[in-house]
Amino acid sequence: MGNQDIVQKLWNLCKVLRGDGITYHQYVTELTYVLFLKMMKETGNEVILPEEYRWDSLTERHGIALQQHYRQLLLDLGSQGNETIKQIYLNATSNINVPKNLEKIITFIDQLDWYSAKEEGLGDLYEGLLEKNASERKSGAGQYFTPRPLIDVIVKLVDPQPGERCNDPAAGTFGFMIAADRHVRSKTDDYFDLGEKEAEFQKHQAFTGVELVKDTHRLAMMNAMLHDVQGKITHGDTLSDIGSNLKNYDVILTNPPFGTDQGGELPTREDLTYTTTNKQLNFLQHIYRALKANGKTRAAVVLPDNVLFESGVGAKIRADLMDKCNLHTILRLPTGIFYAQGVKTNVLFFTREKTDKDSTKDLWVYDMRTNMPSFGKRTPLTVAHFDAFVAAYTAEDRMKVEDERWNVFTREDIRKKDDSLDIGLIADESLSAYGNLPDPIDSAEEVIGKLEEALALLGEVVAELKAIETKPVSYEENKSSLAKVAEASGVYGNE
Known part of the structure; x- marks a missing residue:
């Protein structure tokens, strides 16, 4: 049984809990509590757990006794012992009210093919579960999960190197940093090509992040642990004073949350130059300010269309970005790749320059949105869909690339458009006499x-x-x- 089969079987368990009134997102959180204990046993790491709260303590109890023990386990693991364990179980509560449902889950997990799961990688198994949760429209988790093919392409192009400090200020389930870790491992024979100090840096300091939502932070901690990434994942808000101390990074990769702060509240940080209630614009400010100003540091950030054209403060922030950074590439992403239908997004690629004035000279835009397939469950996004963009991005001479989707705009061109970056979309063939009808x-x-x-x-x-x-x-x-x-x-x- 492969990991995909196991993920599907675990997901089918959710039907057991629907009668308990548990949502999909609560279900994944509940599974995280239980899976952690089982995975610690399977990997021989139970020594970090108190003996009375190891996996066998669940399998040997039944009914009300099991439920009471489980709830005490959640309470105690969140307040004592190993720091990673405390982070995963911090303020953990169970939403399972029927003891037989809890027993079904534990029995089912205990009987899974864990040999095959370990062969394919427990981290990949858990990440598959997170992706399954994100793909379910009713779970509401899509906002925390960036599609894996998009992450892999971004990481490949930004190309994190050994010794670089990488960060995601809106970490979600930590997918960007885990992919960055894999990327560096693949170039260094799983860090064996590095010296002892360099390898320790990669495991413990190279990849860090911040996540605001408590349950999502819990999932990120579990995901990082199963991938042997031990960098710090802070539970907090980057747009608060916490973010003021997030500085001097070599690489930032992120997909900030969409939307405006509830109640129209401004960020509590005082070090941002421009004040706005638009979260993405505030994250964008944070990102280019948090990079070292040495001409080598770089970022890739997923942002919705409104960031490209919002006037007023939005135009000032974009101008400041292009002064401080070389905004060299924008990828106009297709719709349907995120799990909130209709969301139009882009990836901005830029490097932080040594100067704070006129750093952007030419901006290349690739339109991967117009005249593209309708992505979704029937047509899933794959890495292959990005091949033409990757070829254009990495070309020795971008001017020689023959692709109608690939266009260049000078800084002067952009100024004439009042610093709007809503540019580069090609003619839409679907706009016929019959209109742009949905699939x-x-x-x-x-x-x-x-x-x-x-x-x-x-x-x-x-x-x-x-x-x-x-x-x-x-x-x-x-x-x-x-x-x-x-x-x-x-x-x-x-x-």
Whole structure:
């Protein structure tokens, strides 16, 4: 059984927990608690765990006794012992209320083909689970997960080197840094070509990150540990004072969260030159300021379209970026590759120069969006889709590249457009007399997804009503059930 088969089987377990009212994202977090203990046993690392909380302590208990032991385990591991363990179990609570469901999960995990999983890599197994979670529209986890082919291409082009300090200020599940670690390992025979001090630096200091969301930080810690990446992953907000101390990096790779701060709040940092409620613009400021100003440091950042054309403060930040950095390439990404449909994104590649004025001379833009397939579950994004872009990016003479998607703009061209970077898109062939019609299969799949979501909500209502049918129903319980019915049917208000 390969890792993909194991991931699918683990994912099917979620159906067991739907009756417990557990969401997909909660399920992955719950699995993380249990999988950590099992993986510590499989890798011979149980010594870092208190003896009373090792894997066998779960398999030898049943029913209420198992549930009580498990909840005490979560509480104690989050407050004592090894720092990595404390980070993974910090403030951990179980959402599993039915003891037999917990027992099913533990029994199922215990019986999996762990020999095959170890052969393929436990880190890859766990990352497959995170990707599965991100691909489920209802999980809401897509915002934390950058597609693996995109990460691999970005890392290949930015090319982190041994001895460089790499950082992701919006780490998510730490995918960029894990890929950067793999990249350097592949060039150094898994670090065996390096000296002892250099290898220690790579394992413990080279790859770091910051993640704001507690449960996502937990997943990042687990992901890093299973890939033997031991750099610091801070739980906090880069746009707070924490970010003021994140400086002097050689490489920054990141996909900051989309959206505006709730309530229109400004970042609490005082060292950012321009103030705005736009998170991505604030992250962009942080990134180019956090690179060493030596002409060699570089960054690649995934940003939505609005960052390219937002006026006012947005234009000032883009001008400041092009003064301090050589913004040499923008990749206009296709839609559908992120798990929030319709999101239009780009990758900005730049190096931090020694000067703070007129660092950008020419900007190359590659349009991978127009006249491209509709990516999604039926047409998954692969590394091969980036081949033409990689060839253009790495060409010795970019001027000699013959590709209609590849165009250059001078800094003067951009100034004439009021520093808008919403440039480089080619003519859209789909804009015919019939209009730009959506793919009928994609439309049908979207309808099916919504129907499935509605059925799941109605199923929760039925389960709740069955659970309380033997006792009087309170006003609040009745109101809650009716609200779910309304949500499932698309009816809102007092109907």
